[in-house]
Amino acid sequence: MKNRNNNIIYNKTFFENDVLKVAPNLLGKYLAINTDKIQNKYKITEVEAYRGEEDSACHASKGRTERCEIMYSSGGHIYVYLIYGMYWMLNIVTGRTGNPQAVLIRGLEGLDGPGKITRKLGIDKSYYGENLLVSNRIWLENQNENAEYITGKRIGIDYAGEYWKNKHWRFILNVK
DSSP states (O other): OOOOOTTBOOOHHHHTSOHHHHHHHHTTOEEEEEETTEEEEEEEEEEEEEETTTOTTSGGGGOOOTTTGGGGSOTTBEEEEEETTTEEEEEEEESSTTSOEEEEEEEETTEESHHHHHHHHTOOGGGTTOBTTTOSSEEEEOOOOOOOEEEEOOSSOGGGOHHHHTOOOEEEEOOO
16 A cells, blocks of 8 residues: 655646656656555656657657557556567656657666566556556655756657657756
């Protein structure tokens, strides 16, 4: 069972902001997860932003599909999908209903790589659509850290074309 405290990010408006505002603001926050009645927390160190149907690297660029339907809901939901038939990717939906955006969780403190993260945390298809605002399995906590970050190009999206693959929409916690 989740032990709620004052650090829980429960404000819906936080998640309903544009992905380019939410993504860097997730850095330094903690992803908390309950598995087998054990609660673990991991500092978010790297994320990538995917912004709507116009972003050809975003799954919503081809319009609404069964796979990305949750991206069209209000921010704060989980979007997971399988790649290469073996790795689940953990994303947090942002923005308002009907405006598909999501943040890919690419790194946690001590754990780099989105596929490694979901394997370590046991995240699978059952998390699809989970609401971070009310979930007892997964949520975010704010430790009131002011995170400094650097930006870079998103990884593994050459198919999106020069314009979109060169966007500096990857945000990396600047650890001193």
